[in-house]
Amino acid sequence: MEEIVFMVGGQSGEGIESTGDIFATALHRYGYWVFGFRHFPSRIRGGHTNYRVRVARHQVYTHGNRIDIMAAFDRESLDEFGALLSSGAAVIFDPSAGQSTPPAGIDVRLCPVPLGDLANKAGGAIMKNVVSIGAAAGLMGLDPGVFDSVIRDTFAKKGEKVVAANQKAAREGFAYAQEHFGVTHRLSPPVSSPGMILSGNEAVALGALAAGCRFLAAYPITPATSIMYWLVDHFPQFGGVVIQAEDEIAAINMAIGAGFAGARAMTSTSGPGFSLMMEAIGLAGMTETPVVIIDVQRGGPSTGLPTKTEQSDLNEMLGGTHGEIPRIVLAPSTIEQAYLITRRAFDLAEIYQCPVIIASDLFLGLARASVPVLPAPAPGDRGKLWDPSSQPAADGERFRRYRVTEDGISPRSLPGQRGGEFVATGNEHSEFGPEIEAPGIRVTMMQKRLRKLAKFDLGDDAVWYGGDEHPDVLLVGWGASWGALAEARSVLAAAGKKVGHLQVVAIMPLPVERLRPFLANAKDIVICESNATGQMEAHLRRYGLLPAQVRRVNRYDGNPLTAADVLALWDLHPRAEGRPGERDPAAMVLPGQLRLAGETPAEGWPVLDPGLAVSGAKGGGEARDQQR
Amino acid sequence: MISSADLRADTPTWCPGCGDFAVLAALQRALPLLGVPRENIVIVSGIGCSGKISSYLRAYGFHGVHGRTLPVATGIKTANPDLLVIAAGGDGDGYAIGVSHFIHAARRNIDVTYIVMDNHIYGLTTGQTSPTSPRGFKSKTTPAGAAEEPVDPLALALASGAGFVAQGFSGEIGQLASICEQALRYRGFALVNVLSPCVSFNREYSYDWLREHLVDIDHEPGYDPHDYATAVRYVTEHHGLLRGAVYVSDRPGYVESLVGTRRPVDVDWEEPKARWPELVAEFN
Numbered sequence: 001m002e003e004i005v006f007m008v009g010g011q012s013g014e015g016i017e018s019t020g021d022i023f024a025t026a027l028h029r030y031g032y033w034v035f036g037f038r039h040f041p042s043r044i045r046g047g048h049t050n051y052r053v054r055v056a057r058h059q060v061y062t063h064g065n066r067i068d069i070m071a072a073f074d075r076e077s078l079d080e081f082g083a084l085l086s087s088g089a090a091v092i093f094d095p096s097a098g099q100s101t102p103p104a105g106i107d108v109r110l111c112p113v114p115l116g117d118l119a120n121k122a123g124g125a126i127m128k129n130v131v132s133i134g135a136a137a138g139l140m141g142l143d144p145g146v147f148d149s150v151i152r153d154t155f156a157k158k159g160e161k162v163v164a165a166n167q168k169a170a171r172e173g174f175a176y177a178q179e180h181f182g183v184t185h186r187l188s189p190p191v192s193s194p195g196m197i198l199s200g201n202e203a204v205a206l207g208a209l210a211a212g213c214r215f216l217a218a219y220p221i222t223p224a225t226s227i228m229y230w231l232v233d234h235f236p237q238f239g240g241v242v243i244q245a246e247d248e249i250a251a252i253n254m255a256i257g258a259g260f261a262g263a264r265a266m267t268s269t270s271g272p273g274f275s276l277m278m279e280a281i282g283l284a285g286m287t288e289t290p291v292v293i294i295d296v297q298r299g300g301p302s303t304g305l306p307t308k309t310e311q312s313d314l315n316e317m318l319g320g321t322h323g324e325i326p327r328i329v330l331a332p333s334t335i336e337q338a339y340l341i342t343r344r345a346f347d348l349a350e351i352y353q354c355p356v357i358i359a360s361d362l363f364l365g366l367a368r369a370s371v372p373v374l375p376a377p378a379p380g381d382r383g384k385l386w387d388p389s390s391q392p393a394a395d396g397e398r399f400r401r402y403r404v405t406e407d408g409i410s411p412r413s414l415p416g417q418r419g420g421e422f423v424a425t426g427n428e429h430s431e432f433g434p435e436i437e438a439p440g441i442r443v444t445m446m447q448k449r450l451r452k453l454a455k456f457d458l459g460d461d462a463v464w465y466g467g468d469e470h471p472d473v474l475l476v477g478w479g480a481s482w483g484a485l486a487e488a489r490s491v492l493a494a495a496g497k498k499v500g501h502l503q504v505v506a507i508m509p510l511p512v513e514r515l516r517p518f519l520a521n522a523k524d525i526v527i528c529e530s531n532a533t534g535q536m537e538a539h540l541r542r543y544g545l546l547p548a549q550v551r552r553v554n555r556y557d558g559n560p561l562t563a564a565d566v567l568a569l570w571d572l573h574p575r576a577e578g579r580p581g582e583r584d585p586a587a588m589v590l591p592g593q594l595r596l597a598g599e600t601p602a603e604g605w606p607v608l609d610p611g612l613a614v615s616g617a618k619g620g621g622e623a624r625d626q627q628r
Numbered sequence: 629m630i631s632s633a634d635l636r637a638d639t640p641t642w643c644p645g646c647g648d649f650a651v652l653a654a655l656q657r658a659l660p661l662l663g664v665p666r667e668n669i670v671i672v673s674g675i676g677c678s679g680k681i682s683s684y685l686r687a688y689g690f691h692g693v694h695g696r697t698l699p700v701a702t703g704i705k706t707a708n709p710d711l712l713v714i715a716a717g718g719d720g721d722g723y724a725i726g727v728s729h730f731i732h733a734a735r736r737n738i739d740v741t742y743i744v745m746d747n748h749i750y751g752l753t754t755g756q757t758s759p760t761s762p763r764g765f766k767s768k769t770t771p772a773g774a775a776e777e778p779v780d781p782l783a784l785a786l787a788s789g790a791g792f793v794a795q796g797f798s799g800e801i802g803q804l805a806s807i808c809e810q811a812l813r814y815r816g817f818a819l820v821n822v823l824s825p826c827v828s829f830n831r832e833y834s835y836d837w838l839r840e841h842l843v844d845i846d847h848e849p850g851y852d853p854h855d856y857a858t859a860v861r862y863v864t865e866h867h868g869l870l871r872g873a874v875y876v877s878d879r880p881g882y883v884e885s886l887v888g889t890r891r892p893v894d895v896d897w898e899e900p901k902a903r904w905p906e907l908v909a910e911f912n
């Protein structure tokens with residue numbers, strides 16, 4: 001087979017997350033490309049949770065549309081997710097625990113494994129999860145030691161005994177499965193080794209470190225906190241600081257203070273915290289202080305769906321704060337882009353001296369997947385920093401921090417620089433800083449600030465397009481749904497449609513002229529987003545980019561948008577993954593590389609290639625028997 | 629190095645007689661004594677009449693939004709510990725909208741001098757009851773007299789773990805300047821609550837009334853500001869009507885405990901680049 005989707009499901013508190021992580025990391029180390037996504041409730045104990053890991057021979061961008069091997073620890077695993085089982089799927093369960101039966105009509109292979117007994121044999125019932133992944137590895141015909149190194153890394157702190165017991169538990173499961181069921185889902189051997197496995201949140205954190213950011217102030221909130229965790233662990237080693245603020249108002253004001261002082265500074269949050277930041281976003285805009293804000297969106301409004309994904313903060317990112325300021329909003333589509341865009345965001349914040357908002361979401365932030373090795377840090381662009389040697393301050397005159405310039409951007413002095421003293425104020429102010437209300441100056445200063453982004457252009461990175469050169473059907477998306485849309489496009493193309501996929505990466509300022517040619521000619525525009533009201537549609541419409549009639553796919557039940565959601569418009573279904581698909585390299589515009597100025601792209605990096613996303617490479621014919 | 633005159637910027641627009649003039653003057657008197665160059669001084673101010681001070685003191689300034697001076701100051705000081713950071717604002721700014729930051733800055737013991745120009749009223753918005761206005765205080769928003777008990781800033785600071793707690797009086801500029809100097813030299817969070825009369829909207833807290841009622845603890849025989857219990861007792865017994873250094877602890881400042889030899893303002897791409905293979909390997 002070209003690829004397999006494994007799911008482990010149980011009650012939260014049962015260690016489902018660590019089991020999924022061990023499985024994903026082990027398979028990644030084995031040489032496969034994985035994509036893992038956890039479904040979890042907003043409580044610590046009890047409630048169904050599951051972890052799906054798609055394992056493929058080539059890079060994949062979603063957790064797939066089906067389940068091939070399921071380890072079920074609770075009834076809900078089968079009751080709620082049984083419909084996703086593929087034909088011939090294997091269900092691992094403990095016959096001594098109460099189980100419901102898989103849905104009728106699907107040909108599944110029941111694999112009863114005495115998980116508890118085998119775990120006890122290895123040293124304790126708690127390791128039944130590990131037995132189950134051992135059994136899954138057995139069904140896949142892998143190596144009995146596949147989990148050894150990951151188990152060692154995971155449990156090393158708990159001592160050699162625990163490591164050895166878990167390794168034994170995995171091998172018990174493996175041996176049992178091979179003996180009783182043989183290999184049911186053999187994966188073809190790996191073809192290329194993936195470089196790294198990380199989540200979107202980790203990619204953001206790594207991007208910040210790579211960009212020279214050394215200051216994070218944040219308040220814990222699902223699903224953004226893992227950005228903070230990573231930086232808490234790493235910033236101190238690099239001379240950086242993380243402050244756990246008393247609330248998000250404090251967090252963003254701290255970041256603005258650090259930015260004013262000259263640090264590259266950021267805050268990370270999710271909807272509720274982002275709402276608290278509105279006033280300060282205007283402050284950053286008015287004082288022309290660089291700051292980077294990561295909004296890992298979750299289901300809103302209010303506390304909403306804390307552990308579910310959504311893309312419903314767009315309106316707030318575009319317009320949140322009173323008054324009018326220049327701001328930049330960017331939405332990464334993939335984990336690699338989360339790294340690249342974050343890295344880029346710190347340059348943009350300093351070049352344009354304004355807030356930069358990164359629109360991530362729970363699906364992108366928490367999904368953990370194999371990616372190629374990310375490009376190493378390179379020197380960035382700090383924009384117009386005042387250089388006293390080449391631009392001496394006029395004698396006796398105070399520093400004109402807000403000098404009116406042609407591009408609206410003024411040289412910025414930093415505290416500590418003699419002669420650069422000025423006051424940054426959130427009130428309307430003169431070129432020197434102090435507040436002023438004179439109508440003429442007010443208008444001049446408004447225009448100066450708003451002019452800064454007049455020529456903003458992210459270049460080839462602003463939009464991404466893949467597909468037919470003259471599409472009839474145009475799928476339009478933004479953010480984390482990229483993988484699902486890429487997959488839908490591939491199925492539509494295979495069904496004979498002329499189809500394209502347009503992804504908006506730079507959301508504000510909107511690259512209107514780059515988008516127009518794509519949107520002007522398509523007959524059937526389908527805007528796909530994870531919200532109820534079509535916020536991206538409204539945004540595009542505002543710029544006159546859409547015809548009167550478009551179709552929309554809106555998903556807001558908390559789960560990520562899938563290819564199936566899109567294909568339902570045509571009564572089509574995602575193909576059973578693993579079959580070679582048609583690639584259309586001629587029609588495919590490769591995505592921008594989001595590299596920093598002067599940086600050459602590493603070879604093979606990073607092609608967001610929908611062909612690969614769906615079909616895997618040539619020659620995966622043996623997977624055919626696994627279609628639904 | 630710098631003189632008081634070097635620290636003068638725009639001419640203040642405060643009402644003649646406003647207590648905030650004395651605060652500005654005290655800072656201009658104290659700062660030159662520290663030997664810190666002007667470019668290393670940052671004053672972060674809030675919104676209110678008091679908040680205008682960042683435009684009147686010539687140094688680096690940040691005039692933020694209402695109530696958020698301390699987070700901004702915390703960010704600046706943490707990003708560049710070489711700077712001398714002052715936060716300044718009114719009683720509404722600090723004890724109403726910004727009170728949570730006050731408590732957290734105190735318990736964090738962030739190395740910032742926080743000067744509150746406490747006039748027991750909202751000045752800039754023309755005279756509404758403030759969190760330090762006493763119970764029964766009449767204003768446009770409490771015509772029948774305020775129902776709430778006032779916040780006692782000194783007690784709140786002590787309870788929140790502030791390292792340095794003092795109160796000054798705009799009518800005693802010499803003492804105020806000396807308190808400011810002590811606060812500015814202090815490594816940790818230093819609150820200077822200044823009883824700073826608003827001559828336009830608050831007749832109750834006049835210079836005369838304050839002069840009559842304040843107890844000068846700097847000259848109180850046997851008063852030891854290093855003794856927390858005594859400080860708490862004095863503040864309680866005198867209902868906060870004290871002037872002088874109330875409490876000085878030797879708790880380490882936040883920045884000291886946090887930042888190593890490198891500063892977050894030193895933007896660096898080289899180290900993560902050099903350590904890239906190691907970072908990549910973490911994700912495997």
Ligand SMILES: Cc1ncc(C[n+]2csc(CCOP(=O)(O)OP(=O)(O)O)c2C)c(N)n1
Pocket residue numbers: 675676677678679694717718719720721722745747749750751752753758
């Ligand atoms: C978020 C917000 N709410 C309300 C205001 C209006 N406002 C400006 S200053 C102020 C109170 C000022 O009182 P205080 O902090 O005591 O300062 P003073 O003017 O007395 O020095 C208020 C309510 C504002 N600027 N921002």
Ligand code: SF4
Pocket residue numbers: 641642643645646647648677678747751752825826827828829
């Ligand atoms: S209104 Fe009161 S606080 Fe404001 S400047 Fe006048 S006297 Fe000072």
